[in-house]
Amino acid sequence: MPRSRWPAGPEAAPGAPPDEGRRRLLRLAAGAGALAALPGWARPQATAPRPQEGRMQTRSTPRTGEPLPVIGLGTWQAFDVGASEAERAPRREVLRLLFAAGGRLVDSSPMYGRAEAVVGDLLRGRPEQRTAYVATKVWTTGRAEGEAQMAESERRMGGRLDLVQVHNLQDWKTHLPTLRAWKRAGRIRHVGITHYALSALGELEQIVRREEIDFVQLPYSAGVREAEARLLPACQERGAAVIVMRPFEQGDLLRRLRGRPLPGWATEGGAASWAQLLLQFILSHPAVTVAIPATSKPEHMEDNARAGALPPLTAEARKRLLAEL
Numbered sequence: 312m313p314r315s316r317w318p319a320g321p322e323a324a325p326g327a328p329p330d331e332g333r334r335r336l337l338r339l340a341a342g343a344g345a346l347a348a349l350p351g352w353a354r355p356q357a358t359a360p361r362p363q364e365g366r367m368q369t370r371s372t373p374r375t376g377e378p379l380p381v382i383g384l385g386t387w388q389a390f391d392v393g394a395s396e397a398e399r400a401p402r403r404e405v406l407r408l409l410f411a412a413g414g415r416l417v418d419s420s421p422m423y424g425r426a427e428a429v430v431g432d433l434l435r436g437r438p439e440q441r442t443a444y445v446a447t448k449v450w451t452t453g454r455a456e457g458e459a460q461m462a463e464s465e466r467r468m469g470g471r472l473d474l475v476q477v478h479n480l481q482d483w484k485t486h487l488p489t490l491r492a493w494k495r496a497g498r499i500r501h502v503g504i505t506h507y508a509l510s511a512l513g514e515l516e517q518i519v520r521r522e523e524i525d526f527v528q529l530p531y532s533a534g535v536r537e538a539e540a541r542l543l544p545a546c547q548e549r550g551a552a553v554i555v556m557r558p559f560e561q562g563d564l565l566r567r568l569r570g571r572p573l574p575g576w577a578t579e580g581g582a583a584s585w586a587q588l589l590l591q592f593i594l595s596h597p598a599v600t601v602a603i604p605a606t607s608k609p610e611h612m613e614d615n616a617r618a619g620a621l622p623p624l625t626a627e628a629r630k631r632l633l634a635e636l
């Protein structure tokens with residue numbers, strides 16, 4: 312796999328020429344300045360430590376201050392598989408690589424078939440189970456049904472849930488009080504809402520403005536930027552952490568770019584693949600906490616995880632990527 316070129320400077324890889332290291336740091340500083348100069352864009356709310364070679368960055372969840380690594384793992388389709396070793400082995404390796412790269416967040420849902428149970432099985436008894444940030448959803452109607460479903464998710468995913476999100480806002484007025492009660496009781500740590508549809512962004516915004524929401528999971532990518540207008544700023548203003556779903560538009564964005572060489576300005580900024588560049592774009596939005604690309608392939612997990620160690624794209628690079636698309 313290609314290695315990230317970023318950054319040099321005080322923590323530079325041994326042997327990096329000092330001048331090149333300084334130039335890279337200056338480019339990084341210029342990039343951060345350009346980002347801050349954009350209207351509506353503030354410095355990242357997150358604690359974004361200076362990127363270190365190969366080390367995944369973390370960002371704090373605004374309400375609780377918990378640092379979360381910026382690349383997580385989605386499990387829709389990718390983890391909906393049976394019990395055979397041929398199906399389980401690559402997913403076990405995907406999880407191993409996520410954690411080895413410094414990642415923690417795994418996102419699932421009772422809607423994703425066997426995915427919750429597969430994640431639970433693959434983590435059970437492993438050291439990663441202790442550090443994993445386990446996120447799932449409640450996707451049903453009614454208080455008792457919601458509680459029963461969450462208890463089942465908890466059992467499937469290894470006995471512990473960090474975050475439960477109301478899936479597609481289904482019966483959210485019923486589920487939010489339950490989630491808050493579970494949080495007060497220490498049974499979950501964070502409360503979230505999510506919807507995949509662009510037509511639901513307005514409702515997500517209204518809820519985030521009125522209610523105390525720890526996490527909003529929303530669609531955002533270099534090709535689908537509607538959340539930039541109102542929802543992402545609302546999350547920033549209200550202190551809600553943001554999980555970005557569908558960073559590759561279910562893989563469509565990468566299929567469109569397949570065979571096209573990565574432009575020189577992108578490799579200059581540290582990306583070694585289109586996947587990394589697309590994730591870098593998402594993570595350069597100051598409201599974003601973590602992106603959760605789904606994959607069943609270890610080499611893709613490794614590729615995606617490397618994006619977590621890259622600096623934000625400059626405003627100029629963001630424009631160039633949009634022009635490329």
Ligand SMILES: NC(=O)c1ccc[n+]([C@@H]2O[C@H](COP(=O)([O-])OP(=O)(O)OC[C@H]3O[C@@H](n4cnc5c(N)ncnc54)[C@H](OP(=O)(O)O)[C@@H]3O)[C@@H](O)[C@H]2O)c1
Nearest residue numbers: 385386387507556557558559560561562586604605606607
């Ligand atoms: N809240 C909601 O309503 C909602 C809705 C949709 C999704 N989600 C969450 O968001 C997650 C991500 O969204 P998504 O699964 O729809 O789509 P996505 O992450 O945008 O794209 C996944 C696709 O990209 C491919 N891929 C991943 N990394 C790659 C790489 N480095 N190079 C080439 N191909 C790569 C995967 O195939 P391979 O397996 O071959 O790598 C897969 O086909 C979901 O899994 C789920 O957890 C939530």
